[in-house]
Amino acid sequence: MNQNFSTHTKTLKLASWLGWKMESNWADWWIFAVYSVVRPLASSMILVVMYWVIAKSGNAQASGSYNLTFMYLGNAFFMFVGNVLYGVAWTIHEDREHYQMLKYIFISPAKMYFYLFGRGTAKLFITVFAVIATIAFGMLVLKIPIDLSAVNYPMLVLVTGIGLLGIAALGVILAAVSMVTAHHSFYLTEGVAGLFFLVSGAIFPIEVLPGWLQKISLINPLTYWIELARRYITGEKMCQVLSSISNLELFFILTLSTLILVYLSVIIYRFFEHLAVQRGLIDRLTNF
Amino acid sequence: MNHAIETLKLNRTFKIKKAKDKPAPSFITALEEVNLTINKGELFGLLGPNGAGKTTLIKILCTLLLPTSGTALVDGVDVVKNPALVRRRINMVSGGEHSGYGILNVRENLWMFSQFYGVPKKIAYERIDTLLKLFGLDEFAKTRIGKLSTGMRQKMNVIRGFVSDPEILFFDEPTLGLDVQIAREVRKYIANWVKNNSQKTVLLTTHYMAEADELCDRIAIIDHGKVIACDSPSNLKKLLRKETIVHIEINLTDENFEHFSQLPGVKKFALEHKHNIGRTELKFILENDSAISQVTQALSSNGSKIISLSKTDPSLEDVFVALVGRSLESEN
Numbered sequence: 230m231n232q233n234f235s236t237h238t239k240t241l242k243l244a245s246w247l248g249w250k251m252e253s254n255w256a257d258w259w260i261f262a263v264y265s266v267v268r269p270l271a272s273s274m275i276l277v278v279m280y281w282v283i284a285k286s287g288n289a290q291a292s293g294s295y296n297l298t299f300m301y302l303g304n305a306f307f308m309f310v311g312n313v314l315y316g317v318a319w320t321i322h323e324d325r326e327h328y329q330m331l332k333y334i335f336i337s338p339a340k341m342y343f344y345l346f347g348r349g350t351a352k353l354f355i356t357v358f359a360v361i362a363t364i365a366f367g368m369l370v371l372k373i374p375i376d377l378s379a380v381n382y383p384m385l386v387l388v389t390g391i392g393l394l395g396i397a398a399l400g401v402i403l404a405a406v407s408m409v410t411a412h413h414s415f416y417l418t419e420g421v422a423g424l425f426f427l428v429s430g431a432i433f434p435i436e437v438l439p440g441w442l443q444k445i446s447l448i449n450p451l452t453y454w455i456e457l458a459r460r461y462i463t464g465e466k467m468c469q470v471l472s473s474i475s476n477l478e479l480f481f482i483l484t485l486s487t488l489i490l491v492y493l494s495v496i497i498y499r500f501f502e503h504l505a506v507q508r509g510l511i512d513r514l515t516n517f
Numbered sequence: 518m519n520h521a522i523e524t525l526k527l528n529r530t531f532k533i534k535k536a537k538d539k540p541a542p543s544f545i546t547a548l549e550e551v552n553l554t555i556n557k558g559e560l561f562g563l564l565g566p567n568g569a570g571k572t573t574l575i576k577i578l579c580t581l582l583l584p585t586s587g588t589a590l591v592d593g594v595d596v597v598k599n600p601a602l603v604r605r606r607i608n609m610v611s612g613g614e615h616s617g618y619g620i621l622n623v624r625e626n627l628w629m630f631s632q633f634y635g636v637p638k639k640i641a642y643e644r645i646d647t648l649l650k651l652f653g654l655d656e657f658a659k660t661r662i663g664k665l666s667t668g669m670r671q672k673m674n675v676i677r678g679f680v681s682d683p684e685i686l687f688f689d690e691p692t693l694g695l696d697v698q699i700a701r702e703v704r705k706y707i708a709n710w711v712k713n714n715s716q717k718t719v720l721l722t723t724h725y726m727a728e729a730d731e732l733c734d735r736i737a738i739i740d741h742g743k744v745i746a747c748d749s750p751s752n753l754k755k756l757l758r759k760e761t762i763v764h765i766e767i768n769l770t771d772e773n774f775e776h777f778s779q780l781p782g783v784k785k786f787a788l789e790h791k792h793n794i795g796r797t798e799l800k801f802i803l804e805n806d807s808a809i810s811q812v813t814q815a816l817s818s819n820g821s822k823i824i825s826l827s828k829t830d831p832s833l834e835d836v837f838v839a840l841v842g843r844s845l846e847s848e849n
């Protein structure tokens with residue numbers, strides 16, 4: 230058991246090292262740094278401009294929780310979803326088609342599950358950087374009101390960690406599915422990331438969604454994660470639908486739903502891995 | 518003691534996607550009732566034409582693919598029931614591919630894999646450096662894989678197989694596409710590794726006759742998913758000790774020579790078109806020398822001009838022809 234644990238952490242470390250090598254494979258370190266920060270900043274700017282346009286035109290009917298801080302923080306935290314989910318899920322495709330190494334990793338004693346997590350962590354480090362930069366930019370340039378002395382840092386870090394675990398687990402699920410659907414894995418990842426953007430209350434308040442989407446939002450661990458992150462940063466309740474739920478309750482829901490998600494990801498991964506081995510897809514090249 | 522590899526009635530079929538105009542999906546039998554026993558310390562070869570099922574067998578033994586039915590044991594462990602245990606004992610390298618994490622350098626790549634296999638760090642580095650030197654790759658240790666030539670890359674992949682010091686090592690066409698010199702080095706290392714480690718086993722596939730003959734302690738000849746013979750190269754060749762083997766070259770022709778196998782004294786017959794040199798080679802397994810004149814007469818009445826005719830000692834290729842009535846190199 231103990232030995233297993235150290236093998237798994239080793240796999241995690243190796244995979245994140247490999248992922249980091251790939252991420253930082255830029256001729257010029259500066260370009261890399263600028264790219265990983267400027268791109269997210271630019272996308273945040275687009276959102277802010279959209280918000281201003283809508284607010285100016287005077288039909289910001291959903292005022293309430295729908296303010297700039299809500300949206301800006303939600304969007305910043307959602308970067309984790311885009312990057313980490315993508316990083317984990319895309320590993321199968323990259324390793325199988327591009328590097329043609331998936332089969333060699335697969336037949337090694339290293340467990341794919343931990344390998345996939347590891348590959349995601351490389352994206353994670355870059356994203357932490359980008360999220361911090363985005364929030365700082367929001368405060369300094371866009372004058373988004375955040376009181377740094379009021380931030381509950383320990384809880385913010387803890388909650389972010391739990392959320393990331395859930396995101397990585399989601400990534401593993403997508404990776405598992407893409408083992409058997411080589412051609413569609415790109416659309417799958419994009420589609421799921423888009424769907425979660427919609428149903429996590431990242432920028433669209435849950436209360437403006439149609440009823441059935443609201444229900445999906447409420448079983449989505451990311452909803453609780455983003456709201457908790459906002460609350461620990463601003464000290465205020467932001468999402469109207471969740472306004473009657475205390476921080477502690479939210480934290481409990483987040484932890485529980487994340488654990489369920491991780492458990493599901495293990496089961497789903499096993500299922501699709503079995504299917505892939507049965508059909509001989511671990512080393513299949515589609516050359517598309 | 519366990520055998521290194523044991524398969525019992527191993528079958529694998531592939532479902533081919535249903536075409537629009539066909540009512541039902543069709544199936545390809547890649548392996549059919551394969552029974553093989555490979556001992557520890559053996560260098561064992563799978564020999565067979567394209568599509569024979571060699572890669573399929575290796576994939577099953579490496580836990581990359583499930584059999585449709587039957588059992589496969591690797592070092593006594595069932596590959597279906599306990600793949601994790603199998604993985605600690607094996608490693609695999611396939612040739613002729615352009616694989617590798619281009620951003621890593623040679624040493625980093627080998628090191629990473631040694632760590633996936635849990636090789637203690639110090640031993641790993643020592644082993645890597647020794648292997649790099651042995652294969653003449655030491656000066657490329659810090660070169661990015663993306664910058665290596667195909668031959669160098671393949672050598673590195675072969676080293677990757679040895680880095681984990683597995684009990685059983687699988688090579689799928691290890692010398693495919695390598696130039697003669699590098700192929701020789703690779704073969705030599707594989708042979709020595711087995712010779713110097715009495716308990717280590719290598720299973721390799723090839724469709725180079727000479728490679729199988731030179732390298733392997735025993736060979737299984739497979740065709741259309743079936744093992745049709747399994748013995749040492751010399752014993753296999755002894756199957757033809759009474760027969761006369763004649764190779765005849767004529768100008769390249771697409772004529773059908775099928776009726777030649779009906780000639781009196783002809784046991785088996787195969788032809789191979791050598792487009793690069795503009796010749797067709799006919800290989801005859803004859804009952805005795807007196808059948809030679811039958812064959813040459815039939816050829817001249819056919820209007821074919823004989824460029825060369827040689828009577829040879831049996832090679833594995835001839836064994837293959839005798840067993841399946843087809844040349845190993847011929848398409849299909």
Ligand SMILES: Nc1ncnc2c1ncn2[C@@H]1O[C@H](COP(=O)(O)OP(=O)(O)OP(=O)(O)O)[C@@H](O)[C@H]1O
Nearest residue numbers: 508509531545547566567568569570571572573574
């Ligand atoms: N994933 C797959 N789906 C469908 N058919 C397959 C698949 N893999 C292999 N086959 C078929 O199974 C048969 C055996 O293939 P295999 O790759 O094992 O042959 P091989 O002996 O390795 O040939 P080669 O010398 O060309 O490498 C072939 O007819 C092949 O087309």
Ligand SMILES: [Mg+2]
Nearest residue numbers: 571572573689
């Ligand atoms: Mg093959």
